[in-house]
Amino acid sequence: MGRTGSARSGEILAAALDLFTRLGYEATTMADIGTAVGVRGPSLYRHVASKQDILAQIMTRTMEELLAAHRSALAGLAGTAQDDPVERLRRATEAHVRYHARHRREAFVGNREIRSLVAPGRARVLALRADYERCFRDLIETGIQAGRFDVTSAQLASYAILDLGMGVAVWFREETSPDEDAVVWQYGQFALRLVGAH
Amino acid sequence: MGRTGSARSGEILAAALDLFTRLGYEATTMADIGTAVGVRGPSLYRHVASKQDILAQIMTRTMEELLAAHRSALAGLAGTAQDDPVERLRRATEAHVRYHARHRREAFVGNREIRSLVAPGRARVLALRADYERCFRDLIETGIQAGRFDVTSAQLASYAILDLGMGVAVWFREETSPDEDAVVWQYGQFALRLVGAH
DNA sequence: GCAGGCAGCTAATGGTCGTTAGCGAAATCC
DNA sequence: GGATTTCGCTAACGACCATTAGCTGCCTGC
Known part of the structure; x- marks a missing residue:
């Protein structure tokens, strides 16, 4: 949630942005975002608070x-x-x-x-x-x-x-x-x- | 799927249109649409083929x-x-x-x-x-x-x-x-x- | 070289959702 | 007036999903 996240959390935001654009927020899953950054879905929670927080x-x-x-x-x-x-x-x-x-x-x-x-x-x-x-x-x-x-x-x-x-x-x-x-x-x-x- | 549906199926399309506008397609459920026309979700399938067909x-x-x-x-x-x-x-x-x-x-x-x-x-x-x-x-x-x-x-x-x-x-x-x-x-x-x- | 935390994994939880099955009542047809 | 269709219901299935729990290996600081 911090203003300046880690490098990884930057990657995640970028990947999520791309997927949200193509599929929409509701239609993209945490697993999708994980795959895009080379990680399994649950691992994302080491870097972001929630899917909703990514969007926010x-x-x-x-x-x-x-x-x-x-x-x-x-x-x-x-x-x-x-x-x-x-x-x-x-x-x-x-x-x-x-x-x-x-x-x-x-x-x-x-x-x-x-x-x-x-x-x-x-x-x-x-x-x-x-x-x-x-x-x-x-x-x-x-x-x-x-x-x-x-x-x-x-x-x-x-x-x-x-x-x-x-x-x-x-x-x-x-x-x-x-x-x-x-x-x-x-x-x-x-x-x-x-x-x-x- | 027929070109001219029953009166009920017209109501359903209208209710779905309203909900899709307010919540978006992914976020509205068949139960939501059912409630809007005074019916339970599964009953909708007597009048429409699928949620996707409503959108189409x-x-x-x-x-x-x-x-x-x-x-x-x-x-x-x-x-x-x-x-x-x-x-x-x-x-x-x-x-x-x-x-x-x-x-x-x-x-x-x-x-x-x-x-x-x-x-x-x-x-x-x-x-x-x-x-x-x-x-x-x-x-x-x-x-x-x-x-x-x-x-x-x-x-x-x-x-x-x-x-x-x-x-x-x-x-x-x-x-x-x-x-x-x-x-x-x-x-x-x-x-x-x-x-x-x- | 070792203690601690960072960052990944799998498994599980709890919930939701579209859709199907099967039943019953009311209306309709002949 | 009996048979059939129409249209509603509840229950259940199967899939998916966000999130949490708990484990493990690796890198880092000392």
Whole structure:
């Protein structure tokens, strides 16, 4: 449960992430995860507290990383000449899409398995997600008030932009998809068009 | 397995749809479904072949309805004065979003539980989905060639538009969300902006 | 070289679940 | 009104699964 687990527990989280992505949380067994790291199922309990705890660690870490990526994308902008609502939304969307392309398994599991996450972890992840959504909504509302965006509902627009990222995590494949940078640029463009930026 | 089941089997499909949406396919038990229709788990087998068959019926029917909605949305347009790529994409997107708002549980399950669908049903649903995706891609490619859309990758744009609909199925609630017509109109607008329609 | 703990194993526990078997009552058909 | 089908029930089977108990070998510190 410690913040920095052993090397083995890192391997286990990685293997579990892969299996959760392909089979889903409910359908993957501890024995599956064990096999993936070259060990029998029960041996996993030397390194992790429970199957549920594996999921909780994956999901909270993912949401924290996503929020960190968002903040760091906007941090470099504060005080510079291009610090306006349009540029801020572009950067935020690009960071969003880049995370979903680069960490598609984390994002995929993070979004699809909330149903399987129980009591304390679930509330934590939902709170982080609500924070993240509010960041985008605020960005868009600010842009509307500054007269730079032309859209009636900041709520709908932010849902739309966030959902675009989720979609990327579903279909993006490192081998066969367009270049990550191309996707990131295109989706940043999509977001600005969507809110009618000018 | 018959195309037109008894009244009871309709109830069962409806109850299963609700439970699959809330708990997921793996997490709902036959006993859960039974309780929802006022019957014990084993009694369900008088009306359905298996749990897996329930899922298969829900998913194939959903994809067929979605394709039918798409075709009927475009059918009324052929030969009229407004039959151009922009209007066609608007209609297709509006039908897409309307279906996802009005049948959010069907669309939600249809998209999230493909992993749980096995051999024959899975291929069938994936084929229908591929057909549906191709409809949108073709619509966008035609618009690009006609010089009405300004977008480099029809592939990316169609993914983006389709994903917007999926998003609607996730957050839309009849009671608390904006009016269905408002969402449909707004998302149609989003799609046209996204491809740079003019 | 040896004591202790780290990290694996097998076996077992307790529970759940999809599905089948077999029975009985009520409705339906002729 | 008797025979048959329909549809429910309980009991049981067989499989699987997360987790725990208890054992063993190996590496490490001294």
